[in-house]
Amino acid sequence: MYLTVKNVTKRYGTFTALDDVSISIEQGEFVCLLGPSGCGKTTLLRLIAGLTDIDEGQVLLEDEVLSDVPARNRGFGIVFQSYSLFPSMTVAENIGYGLKIRNVPAAQINARVAELLEIVKLPHLANKFPGQLSGGQQQRIALARAIAVDPRVLLLDEPLSALDAKVRSSLRDEIRQLQRTLQIPTLMVTHDQEEALALADKIICMNHGVVVQAGTPEDLYYRPATRFVADFMGVSNLIPTEMVRREMPALLSQRPDAPDAQFDACIRPEKIQINADPRGSATIRSAGFLGNLTRYKLDSVFGEMMVEVHGPQRLTEGQKVSLQISPSDCTWVVNDSYEVPQ
Amino acid sequence: MTAASTNATAKRGMRLDSDKVLAAACVAIPLIGLTLFFLYPMATVFLRSITTADGSYGFANYTEVLASKGFWRATQNSMAMGVATTIVSVFLGFIIAHGLHRCAFRGKWMIRGVIVLPLLAPSLVQALGLIFLLGRNGLVSRAIGTEVDIYGFWGLLIANTLYALPQAVMIIGASLVLLDARTYEAAEVMGAKPSRQFRDLTLPAIFFALLNSAFVVFIITITDFGNAAVIGGDYSVLATEIYTQVIGLRNFNMGAVVGIMLLLPTVISYVIERQSMKRQQGRHATNVQRFVPSFYAKRDIPMAAACFAVVAMILAVIGVVIYASFVKLWPYNQSLTFKHFDITLAGGYDSLWITIAISLGAAAGGTFLIFLMALGLRRLSGGISQMVQVLAAMPAAVPGIVLGLAYILTFNSTSTPLYLLYGTAALIGIINFYHYHTQAFLTVMTGFRQFPMALEEAATTLGAGLGRTAVNVIAPFVAPMLVAVFFFLFMRSMVTLSAVVFLTTAKLDVAAVTIMRLDDAGLTSQAAAFSTCVMAVVCLALGGMKLAIILMTWAPQTSKEG
Ligand SMILES: Nc1ncnc2c1ncn2[C@@H]1O[C@H](COP(=O)(O)OP(=O)(O)OP(=O)(O)O)[C@@H](O)[C@H]1O
Ligand SMILES: [Mg+2]
Numbered sequence: 001m002y003l004t005v006k007n008v009t010k011r012y013g014t015f016t017a018l019d020d021v022s023i024s025i026e027q028g029e030f031v032c033l034l035g036p037s038g039c040g041k042t043t044l045l046r047l048i049a050g051l052t053d054i055d056e057g058q059v060l061l062e063d064e065v066l067s068d069v070p071a072r073n074r075g076f077g078i079v080f081q082s083y084s085l086f087p088s089m090t091v092a093e094n095i096g097y098g099l100k101i102r103n104v105p106a107a108q109i110n111a112r113v114a115e116l117l118e119i120v121k122l123p124h125l126a127n128k129f130p131g132q133l134s135g136g137q138q139q140r141i142a143l144a145r146a147i148a149v150d151p152r153v154l155l156l157d158e159p160l161s162a163l164d165a166k167v168r169s170s171l172r173d174e175i176r177q178l179q180r181t182l183q184i185p186t187l188m189v190t191h192d193q194e195e196a197l198a199l200a201d202k203i204i205c206m207n208h209g210v211v212v213q214a215g216t217p218e219d220l221y222y223r224p225a226t227r228f229v230a231d232f233m234g235v236s237n238l239i240p241t242e243m244v245r246r247e248m249p250a251l252l253s254q255r256p257d258a259p260d261a262q263f264d265a266c267i268r269p270e271k272i273q274i275n276a277d278p279r280g281s282a283t284i285r286s287a288g289f290l291g292n293l294t295r296y297k298l299d300s301v302f303g304e305m306m307v308e309v310h311g312p313q314r315l316t317e318g319q320k321v322s323l324q325i326s327p328s329d330c331t332w333v334v335n336d337s338y339e340v341p342q
Numbered sequence: 343m344t345a346a347s348t349n350a351t352a353k354r355g356m357r358l359d360s361d362k363v364l365a366a367a368c369v370a371i372p373l374i375g376l377t378l379f380f381l382y383p384m385a386t387v388f389l390r391s392i393t394t395a396d397g398s399y400g401f402a403n404y405t406e407v408l409a410s411k412g413f414w415r416a417t418q419n420s421m422a423m424g425v426a427t428t429i430v431s432v433f434l435g436f437i438i439a440h441g442l443h444r445c446a447f448r449g450k451w452m453i454r455g456v457i458v459l460p461l462l463a464p465s466l467v468q469a470l471g472l473i474f475l476l477g478r479n480g481l482v483s484r485a486i487g488t489e490v491d492i493y494g495f496w497g498l499l500i501a502n503t504l505y506a507l508p509q510a511v512m513i514i515g516a517s518l519v520l521l522d523a524r525t526y527e528a529a530e531v532m533g534a535k536p537s538r539q540f541r542d543l544t545l546p547a548i549f550f551a552l553l554n555s556a557f558v559v560f561i562i563t564i565t566d567f568g569n570a571a572v573i574g575g576d577y578s579v580l581a582t583e584i585y586t587q588v589i590g591l592r593n594f595n596m597g598a599v600v601g602i603m604l605l606l607p608t609v610i611s612y613v614i615e616r617q618s619m620k621r622q623q624g625r626h627a628t629n630v631q632r633f634v635p636s637f638y639a640k641r642d643i644p645m646a647a648a649c650f651a652v653v654a655m656i657l658a659v660i661g662v663v664i665y666a667s668f669v670k671l672w673p674y675n676q677s678l679t680f681k682h683f684d685i686t687l688a689g690g691y692d693s694l695w696i697t698i699a700i701s702l703g704a705a706a707g708g709t710f711l712i713f714l715m716a717l718g719l720r721r722l723s724g725g726i727s728q729m730v731q732v733l734a735a736m737p738a739a740v741p742g743i744v745l746g747l748a749y750i751l752t753f754n755s756t757s758t759p760l761y762l763l764y765g766t767a768a769l770i771g772i773i774n775f776y777h778y779h780t781q782a783f784l785t786v787m788t789g790f791r792q793f794p795m796a797l798e799e800a801a802t803t804l805g806a807g808l809g810r811t812a813v814n815v816i817a818p819f820v821a822p823m824l825v826a827v828f829f830f831l832f833m834r835s836m837v838t839l840s841a842v843v844f845l846t847t848a849k850l851d852v853a854a855v856t857i858m859r860l861d862d863a864g865l866t867s868q869a870a871a872f873s874t875c876v877m878a879v880v881c882l883a884l885g886g887m888k889l890a891i892i893l894m895t896w897a898p899q900t901s902k903e904g
Contacts, residue, residue: 049531
């Protein structure tokens with residue numbers, strides 16, 4: 001455990017923004033904090049940075065308790081969504097600022113700044129002011145500024161969300177590569193599940209101020225713990241237990257022993273096989289072309305279903321098909337709206 | 343093509359034309375006003391300054407003025423006063439603005455409320471208050487038993503500082519608000535201490551605001567007439583020098599020369615100020631995250647103490663004027679009475695009522711003209727619109743006393759029909775409007791700029807002409823801005839002294855001039871009583887404005903539900 005957040009609670013007045021949250025980050029790990037707007041991601045990041053006070057619980061770096069260490073002495077690096085470069089300093093001065101504060105000799109600062117500008121591929125911008133840069137350039141500089149001081153932890157709060165799609169994906173890859181080379185433990189906030197899947201070693205999925213599930217991208221995608229996670233991590237077919245028992249009882253083999261309403265079956269669309277079959281129980285309602293795969297919408301005994309198949313469209317609308325699902329591809333997820341009887 | 347559609351095309355063609363005519367008229371009418379009541383008088387004052395005693399043109403007046411000891415002494419005094427006031431006001435203004443926006447302590451509402459008080463009273467109220475506090479019979483002088491000589495440099499410095507301080511606080515505060523909290527958090531995470539953040543982030547960011555406020559304070563100080571007239575004593579400054587030349591010595595040409603001389607530094611300051619404003623505006627994005635300071639004892643306790651000390655001083659100076667207006671015999675008999683409100687000077691309260699009428703007229707007419715102008719400018723092509731905007735922004739560079747002088751030279755001459763205006767209340771309303779034209783114009787333009795072009799285009803596409811669009815779509819949108827401008831013009835007209843001091847006659851006085859005359863006549867307590875009445879009117883107006891704006895922003899939401 002490199003960075004640990006232990007049972008942290010944060011309240012704003014009567015509103016609980018974080019409720020008993022515990023997370024951890026390993027040495028060199030890239031962790032994504034994922035969740036819908038307002039779920040407390042930024043709040044958690046700011047608590048770790050020391051920019052907001054904690055009500056209960058603690059933040060530990062290895063064995064050191066950080067609660068009483070002010071933000072400026074934690075030695076972290078942070079990148080915000082936008083507008084955080086110092087407007088009155090040039091790009092080079094921005095990047096070198098952390099080193100200047102640490103009283104590093106000017107020659108050394110210049111060398112480091114030049115090196116970082118190479119790394120973020122913007123050496124020609126050294127003497128420009130932030131106002132003269134594009135959004136993507138500003139975020140690259142903000143990143144360079146954050147890593148200039150070899151931070152113990154790198155914190156990124158939706159650094160890509162203000163950028164357009166193309167810049168976003170190229171910068172996303174660069175961040176990932178940079179983090180791999182430098183091995184800085186990194187926590188990145190995002191509400192974009194694709195971004196999280198592409199980048200993270202570990203994803204922490206939050207909702208309403210609590211951690212719902214933490215694990216590898218594969219875990220969260222194929223083995224979501226709750227309906228909320230399943231939904232949030234992409235398209236899924238969620239089917240109530242009694243329907244499964246009636247139509248495909250084989251799938252029940254993995255089901256935890258619990259009341260019907262507590263768990264639903266979750267099957268990812270690419271895990272369902274469909275074959276043209278005049279006596280099949282499902283009908284193709286529509287088909288959508290997604291490049292290398294085709295997404296079918298079916299009317300089936302389970303209601304409307306989503307199925308993804310590699311390659312071009314082979315089945316036509318109105319055609320009857322049969323469904324094949326292997327029990328190992330059916331995950332049982334907690335129904336978030338289910339209340340455990342007292 | 344059917345007859346109906348031909349008809350429609352013809353109609354559209356006409357609509358386009360009538361819109362163009364309307365737009366042109368919208369700009370032309372206020373432009374004629376600006377020409378007649380600003381450019382023409384300014385040209386006149388310049389011509390008069392180069393008209394020699396025998397009627398020919400030449401620079402004889404200038405050489406005469408430049409050779410006179412009085413002028414040099416007044417210039418020197420004005421500059422010394424300007425620089426001293428600027429240093430003190432910008433320093434205090436910075437402390438208060440920084441306290442308000444970057445420190446955490448209670449009671450900020452009080453500071454915000456008190457700091458604008460000097461703007462709500464005629465400038466000479468500061469001087470009056472200081473005399474009640476520190477003059478020969480002042481509360482403080484009597485309490486400590488020594489006589490302070492408040493007339494002259496120090497008294498004037500304090501009075502001017504109190505008068506200029508609100509502007510400094512507003513300008514510096516506006517730039518502090520624009521600083522994004524995230525840059526400070528980034529610096530914090532990078533390891534910068536608060537003192538370091540201040541030096542590396544705050545100071546560079548507000549540098550232009552400091553410079554800007556310095557220029558504004560400097561202009562206010564060297565052009566203010568009221569304070570200098572009441573508390574300046576023997577310390578003559580350019581503004582009082584003009585007054586002496588014109589009213590005392592009836593030497594109009596010399597007055598014109600001094601006026602033109604006074605115009606030089608203000609125009610230069612004004613141009614620099616506008617430039618630095620432009621740089622400031624260009625740099626900032628709209629998406630600013632407000633900085634919320636948290637309590638830090640070492641910084642906040644001294645800052646709060648300093649802020650409240652300054653506020654206490656403003657409150658004392660203005661409060662003592664109100665208090666003194668109720669005191670039977672200052673300072674010997676402190677029992678309370680209303681007798682000073684019984685003004686014994688000829689005319690009594692007439693001037694107050696007339697001033698209210700004039701101010702209402704200036705505010706209503708001015709707001710309407712500026713609305714027309716801003717409306718027309720939206721439809722005009724770039725070049726012309728640019729020129730009109732520059733012209734509309736020019737009056738701020740002209741000190742009130744110079745504008746007043748220009749008016750008396752222009753309108754007291756029988757050579758044009760404009761002479762008919764001389765000695766009328768209308769002319770005083772007009773000068774008040776043009777004196778404060780720039781600020782009013784810029785406010786309305788800001789409102790118009792926020793109005794989305796798409797809305798206007800939508801209205802046009804639906805078939806609304808310029809007139810209909812203006813009334814139904816634009817006016818409601820900019821209404822809060824118009825209300826603000828209306829009350830700004832009203833309040834400034836209520837309290838201004840410098841521009842109108844030349845235009846009042848034995849039969850027609852305005853409130854601020856009456857206060858000055860009462861003070862001159864030694865009726866200091868009545869001067870205080872009259873000031874109290876003026877302040878009461880202005881405060882009522884301010885309350886009215888706040889209420890109107892609240893009602894306006896609130897009404898649309900409630901009516902939607904109903
Ligand atoms: N300073 C504050 N005062 C009061 N409430 C706050 C404050 N900061 C955050 N909140 C509340 O706490 C909750 C979590 O906010 P937070 O900014 O952490 O959300 P987020 O997950 O980062 O959302 P987003 O994806 O929109 O950035 C929100 O409901 C927000 O309204
Ligand atoms: Mg956030």
